[in-house]
Amino acid sequence: MFIDYTKIVIASGNGGNGAISFRREKYVANGGPDGGDGGKGGSVYFRVDLGLNTLIDFRYNKKYAAKNGMPGGGSRCAGKKGEDLYIDVPQGTVIRDEETGKVIADLSEEGQVECILEGGKGGKGNMHFATATRQIPNFAETGEPGKEKTVILELKMIADVGLVGYPNVGKSTLLSRMTLARPKVANYHFTTLEPSLGVVKLKNGSSFVMADIPGLIEGASEGVGLGLKFLRHVERTRVLLHVIDVAGTEGRDPVEDFKKINVELKNYSEKLPKKLQIIAANKVDVLQDKENYKRLEEVAKKNNCEIYKISAVTGEGLEELFTRIGELLKDIPKEELEPIEKIVKYTMEDIPTWQVRKEGNYFIVEGKEIETIMRRVNFSDYESLAYFHKTLRKMGVDAALRKKGIKEGDIVKIFDWEFEYEE
Numbered sequence: 001m002f003i004d005y006t007k008i009v010i011a012s013g014n015g016g017n018g019a020i021s022f023r024r025e026k027y028v029a030n031g032g033p034d035g036g037d038g039g040k041g042g043s044v045y046f047r048v049d050l051g052l053n054t055l056i057d058f059r060y061n062k063k064y065a066a067k068n069g070m071p072g073g074g075s076r077c078a079g080k081k082g083e084d085l086y087i088d089v090p091q092g093t094v095i096r097d098e099e100t101g102k103v104i105a106d107l108s109e110e111g112q113v114e115c116i117l118e119g120g121k122g123g124k125g126n127m128h129f130a131t132a133t134r135q136i137p138n139f140a141e142t143g144e145p146g147k148e149k150t151v152i153l154e155l156k157m158i159a160d161v162g163l164v165g166y167p168n169v170g171k172s173t174l175l176s177r178m179t180l181a182r183p184k185v186a187n188y189h190f191t192t193l194e195p196s197l198g199v200v201k202l203k204n205g206s207s208f209v210m211a212d213i214p215g216l217i218e219g220a221s222e223g224v225g226l227g228l229k230f231l232r233h234v235e236r237t238r239v240l241l242h243v244i245d246v247a248g249t250e251g252r253d254p255v256e257d258f259k260k261i262n263v264e265l266k267n268y269s270e271k272l273p274k275k276l277q278i279i280a281a282n283k284v285d286v287l288q289d290k291e292n293y294k295r296l297e298e299v300a301k302k303n304n305c306e307i308y309k310i311s312a313v314t315g316e317g318l319e320e321l322f323t324r325i326g327e328l329l330k331d332i333p334k335e336e337l338e339p340i341e342k343i344v345k346y347t348m349e350d351i352p353t354w355q356v357r358k359e360g361n362y363f364i365v366e367g368k369e370i371e372t373i374m375r376r377v378n379f380s381d382y383e384s385l386a387y388f389h390k391t392l393r394k395m396g397v398d399a400a401l402r403k404k405g406i407k408e409g410d411i412v413k414i415f416d417w418e419f420e421y422e423e
Contacts, residue, residue, distance in 0.1 A: 004155035005152070006152075006153050007062075007152050008151060009064070010117055010151060011064070011147065012043050012065075012066050012117040012119040012146035013041030013043075013082035013120065014120045015068075015144045016037075016071040016079035016122045016143045017038045017140065017142045018035055018036070018123035018124045018125035018126065018128075019038075019071060019072035019074060019079075019125045020139065021034050021035040021074035022034060024074075032127075033125075034074055035073075036072030036074070036076045036078045036079065036127070037079065038071050038125075039071075039078060040069050040120070040122050041066065041119030041121075042066030042085055042119045043084050044066050044084075044115070044117040046089055046105060046113070047086055047111075047113040048090070048091045048093075048107050048110060048111060050091060050110060055089070055090070055153055057088075064087055065146075066082055066083065066084055066117075067082035067083040069119065072122070072123075076125070079122060089107055089155075090155055091107065091109075092156050092157055093153055093154065095151050095152070096152040097151060098149075098152050116149075120145050123140060123141030125141075134383070139381045139383045139384035139387065140384075145375060157211050157233040158236055159197060159210055159211035160208040160210065160239065161237060161238070161240075161241050161325060162213050162233065162234045162240050163212045164213050164261060164265070165243035165244060166257050169257075169282055170282040170312040170313075171243045172212055173313060174310075174318075176198075177318065197211050198210055198212075200322055208326060213233055213234055231268045234272060235271070235272070238276070238333075239275065239325060239332065240278070241277075241278050241280055242280065242305075243312075244279060245257070246283060246293050247287045247289075248289070253292075254295070255292075255296055276332060277303075278325065278328075279300050281307060285314050285316065293309065354366065354367025354369045354395070354397075358405075362412075362413045363406050363410060363412045369395070370392075374388075374417070407421070408420075409421065
């Protein structure tokens, strides 16, 4: 079964907690703090596997999680890092953030590996918090929690040439004749229910990849028939080979076929009509009304499209057509996908902005930096809480609150935590 679209949930591992520990050795009465750091949580990676050609493996398993980091230990022992998770996908897979709809990664290169979610950072052990005035720190940092995100996986075939056209115009026959691909071929609509790839090898030794995009019909860009399911596979192609039944064996008009398919391409994406398009006037071996070809030739001229008479059954005109396509591909660069949005992983060393604002009777402190620090504080421990307050003062939060007019006894709100302000 060919699956080219799915949605999954991925989660990176939590960082391990730092340890609270003190040296306990023979002849050492009061050993200092020696709590080790927690291990970093496992990250989530996606990598290209050339042995895969569908997303069917994701049909039933919808959640993937990396391992958590282990907590630190005594004697300055660091916790073990959480095992990273590697998710294998076919070449040509695009990963989108479900929330924003933007592309996170485009796995189109052989051997490509992309880190999508970083694991949470391990918390520092209490050995890091000893000072001249705090010689016995009875607290440590908690590990950062991992991230969880719902992503959309889209498989977009990587082909140089995309065969487009109405059902039953001869695309599958053309692909099977020019390549080793063997799509199912029969004389009825929608024989091809999934895209097929094949490699065209020319006499001069060059080659290119060609994809048979299953039959489009009027309204395909709005979800009619199988249109939306397969239109995404046209996006990466460099040349569109528009196969048209010039003999009108299905009772349709060849010129109308050309116009309607191009309307669907334009409705789906503004980029598609701008791609180089070549018309393959197929079934000339059974052409009765030669006026059909003349009218199609005029339309091709108006739209700056090259047109070739061919017969996918007899092979007439195929060598000339594909030699020309090979020449054109030399000068057409591979198209880049839309810009990739990097998922930002905030840590205490990578600090964005924070702000203080007044809302009603509350003074609200918010921002990623504050959130990152709060996640690593043990609020049930007095020393840890004191360290948190000291950190806020160093950051300038107290000064910002005073600038906003805070007075002793006013309520400060930091996310879900509230406290009275004291001078």
